[in-house]
Amino acid sequence: MVSVIATFRGQDGSLGYRNGREYHLIVKKNTIQVYNSEAHPELVNGGKCPYGSVQAFLNNWYNFKS
Numbered sequence: 001m002v003s004v005i006a007t008f009r010g011q012d013g014s015l016g017y018r019n020g021r022e023y024h025l026i027v028k029k030n031t032i033q034v035y036n037s038e039a040h041p042e043l044v045n046g047g048k049c050p051y052g053s054v055q056a057f058l059n060n061w062y063n064f065k066s
Contacts (some may be wrong), residue, residue: 002027003066010060016043022063023047 005024008017012036018024040047051057 005065006061008060009062014060015045015047015049016040018042018049025061027057039063 003024003026005022007022008019010019012019019049051060
């Protein structure tokens with residue numbers, strides 16, 4: 001499990017995430033799930049989002065910081 005800050009580059013409304021906004025994320029290696037660790041009421045299901053591959057994850061997130 002890795003904790004990072006990253007910027008969302010996907011489409012607005014995808015689980016409530018907003019394009020260009022920075023989020024604190026926890027990335028789980030085994031299923032490549034991303035969820036927001038802070039209280040963002042606009043996020044569906046706490047922002048939890050499974051990805052089918054690392055590439056699919058990287059298509060929606062950039063500007064990673066620790």
